[in-house]
Amino acid sequence: MNKPLVNVEGLRVEFPSKRGAIAGVQDVSFTIEPGEIVCIVGESGSGKSVSAYTLMQLTKFSGGWVADGRLTLEGGSGNEIDLRTADEARMRTIRGNEIGMIFQEPMTALNPSYTIGWQLAESLQQHRDMSREEAAGRSVELLKQVRIPEPERRLKQYPHELSGGMRQRIVIAMALACEPRLLIADEPTTALDVTVQSEILALIRKLRDETGAAVLLITHDMAVVAQMADRVVVMQNGRVAEDGPVEQVLTDPQHPYTQALLAVVPKLGDMAGKTLPEPMETVATTDCQIDKPLQPGSHVLLDVRHLTKRFPIRGGWLGRTVANAHAVEDVTFRILEKETLSLVGESGSGKSVTGLCILRLERPDCGEITFGGQDLLALSDEDMRLARRDMQMIFQDPYGSLNPHMSLLEQVIEPLKNFGLEAGSALEDRAAELFDRVRLPRAFLRRYPSELSGGQRQRVAIARALAPKPKLIIADEAVSALDVSVQAEVLNLMMELQAEMGISYLFIGHDMAVVERVSHRVAVMYLGRIVETATREQIFASPQHDYTKSLLAAVPTLDLAHRAEKWELATKPPPSPIHPVGYVPEPVHFDKVTEDHFVLRSGVGPAGERKYGP
C-alpha cells in the first residue's frame, strides 16, 4: 500500500485560557489515504474541528498552537511535508492548493463584497499564476463541475444573490480550484435544509470519484457518516474514542461512547406501527420516567383557521408597499389537549411565523385563532398579555433566548411575577420546584446563563415556560441547536411533562426523525402553506404530497445498504414567496385521503396557474 496522504500522530493542540493553557485536543492520531473519505464525528467541544484546522495551521489565528505530535502531508513525489513546522510562506502554498476547505455556513463563508468570479479567481491567481482570462475560464469549468447552472452569469453575481445550496457549491468550487489532494469539509451541510443537504453530500462524493481527492469530513451527524464515510474517527472530549472502517464502527462499535452516540440517533421509521409518541432512546436509563401512554384528550385547545400573514416589502418614493412576502398563506389546523402537533418544513416555509402569530407576537393579516374558547385576535392588548399565561414559547437558540445579565432565578420567576401568580418566598419555592422538575440542581438558581451548557440552558428555558403552568407550549426548533444526546434528554423531558401536566405542544422542527418520535399529528408546510396534514403514522407510512415525499426521501439514514445515490442535483431555485401587490393566491383545496389525512390539491402558485410541489 502507498504511503498515507496525511498522517497525524499524537497531536496535542493547546489554547490559552485564564487558568493557563488548556488542551483542545490531545493524543489524536489518524491517517487519511489518497482518495479516501474519512469522517471525524463527535459532539460540540469534542475537538473535531480543531484537529482538521490544525492541518492547515489555521488554529493559530484563533490563538491555538500545536504543543505536541506530528502532522505530515505526503508531498506528491514521495517526500513529506511537515505541517507542524512549515512556515507561513510554505503554508500559503499548501492552503487552497494542496488542501482545500469547505465550511459550515455558506451564508457567511463567502465575502459579501466581491463577486463570485473574483473570489474564485483569487486562489487561481495566487497558486497557478493565471491571468484574469485564464482564471475566468477555469472558474466557469469549476462551476460546471459543481453543477451550477448558467456559470458565466454566476461569475458576475454577488453571494447574496444566491441561495444557501448554491453558495455552498461555490465554496466547494473554490476549494477545488487548484485540484487539491485533500478536501476538508467542516460540517458542510449542517446549516442547510435537508433536501439541499442530500444534494451537497452527493456532490462531494461525486467529486471525490471524479478528482480522486481525499475528503476529511467533520460532522456531528451519524447519519451523514453512514452516507459518506469510508473510515470513521469518533472523537470525545478532545481525544479519539474509536477509529475504524465505517462498516465496523457503525455495526459493531467497540467504544462505549460510540455505542451511546449511535443509540441516541433517532432513526426514521423506528416508530412504524405505533400510534402514540414514545420517549427517545437514551443511554442513561434513569433519565425518563413516563409511566402512562401519551394519549391526547378530546377537547380542542387551539383552533387556527385561515391564518394568513404577509410582510410588506417597501420601496419607491414614499416607502409604499411594492410587494408582499407571503409568509403564511391560509393555514388551518387544530391542536387537542395533551396533543403534540409538529409543524415541519424547510427554512422560509412559514412555520416559525405561524408560531409567532398564535402568540400574537406577529399580528396576522387575517384568519381566526381560538384558544381555549377565546378568540385571540379579538382580545385587547392587555387581555392578550394575560392569555399568554396559558401559552408559552421555547426558542431555538438557548444562548440568545436567556438574558445574560439576569440570574436564572430571576428569569424563571419573571413570568410568575408578570402574571401575579406568586409573591414573596413562594416565588423562590416555585423556582426550586421547577428546577427539580427539569432536573437542574437548585444551586443553579443563583447562576447566570454563561455558566451553563447549551442543554442546561434549554432546560432553564423549559422551566421558564412551565412556570405559569401553561396549557400550550410552542417549541420553535427547541432542540435543533443541541447535540444528539442532549437533544434526546430534552425531548424526553418535554414528553414527560406532557404526560404529567397535560401540556399540548406545537412542535416546530425540520428533523423528520425527531418529529416522528414526538408527535401525534404532523402538518407539512411549504411556501407558507400546509401541503399535507395527518396523523404522524399516516404521514410517515403513506406520504401523499410530492413535497412530503421528497422531504422524507432526503433524510439521511444510518443504513449503509442505502447510501444516497441521488446524483441529479436540483438546479432550479426554489419558487419565491414574494408576490406583487394585488396577487391573488390560489385558494386552498384539500383532498381527504382518509379520516384525518388531508393533502393540498391546489398548487402553491397564483390562482389559475398550477404548480405542484418543489
Add this chain to the structure above:
Amino acid sequence: MPYLLKRVINSVLLLLITVSFVFFACRMIGDPALNMLGPGANDIALENLRRAAGLNDPLWLQWVRYMGGLLQGDFGVSYRFGFSVIPEADLKDIGVPVVDLVAERLPATFLLAGVAMAIAVPLGLGMGVIAAAYPRHLADRLVTVLSLAGVSIVQFWLGLMLIVLFAVQLGWLPTGGYGEPAHVILPALTLAARPIGRIAQVVRSAMLDELAKPYVVTARAKGVAEWRVILLHALRNAAIPIITMIGDELSALLTGAILVEKIFAWPGIGLLIIDSLSRSDLPIIQVSIAVVATLVIIVNLLVDFAYRIIDPQIQLGQKA
C-alpha cells in the same frame, strides 16, 4: 437613475427647510435693524435700514421675496455697507453682494478641511488597521491611547500649544494667516487630531469584527496572503462604518472649524459667520449657514452613493 434623482430632490427640500429655518430664526432674536446698528442708533438710520432691507414688510412677504431671490441666484447684499453714508440709496445698488463675500471665503475653508482630512484619513486608517491586525499587542495599545487622546483633546488648547511650539519656540511656521502653504499646516494639524482618533477607533473595531468572520477563514484557507486578507477582504467589508465616520468628520470640519479659524486668523467661512453674528449681518449669516448646510448635505449624499458602490447588498431604497 431614479434613486439619485430622489435623493437630490430630498436634499433640495431639506435645504429649503434649513434656509427657511435660519431665515425665521434670525428674525426672532429681536429687531434686526436695532441689533445691527446698536442701542444708540437714531430713528432715521433705523428706518432707512428697515426700508432699504424691506424689514417693514410682513414676515411672510420677506420670506417669499428672499426665497424668490435665492431661486434666481440673488443672495442679497450685506447690510453693513453703504446705508449710513447714503441713507436714501437703495441697498441693492451699493451694498456688497453676499454671494461674493461668501465665495471669497469658501476656498480657504475647503483648503483647510481638505488638508486636515488628507492628514486624518490615511493616518486614522493606518493606525486602525495596524491595531486590528495585532490586537492586544504594543501597537494596538499605542493606537488606543493615541486615538483616545486625539478625540478628547481640547482643540483650542492644542492649537495654542502648536503655535507656542512650532511658531514661537522653534519659529518653523507662522502663527497664523493665509496665503502661503506653510500657513495651513498648524490649523490643519489642530483640526485633524479628532478625526484621526475617531477614524482609528472605528477602523479598529470594524476590522476586528470583520476579521472574526467566517469568510476571513475561507480566504486564509485559500492560501491568500495575510495582507490581502486584511486590506482586500476585511477592510472592504469594514468600509461602511468607516466611510460614515469620515463623512461625519468632514461635515464637522466644514461646520466646526470656527474656533480654529479664529485662533489662526484663517479667513474661512467659520470666521465670516462669527464676525457677521457679532454685527447681526443677517444676509451673510443666512447665506453662510445655507452654504454650510449645502456642503453637509452633499457630503451625506456622497457617503450614501459610496455605500452603494462598496456594498452590493445595499440597494438604497430600490426594490430588489
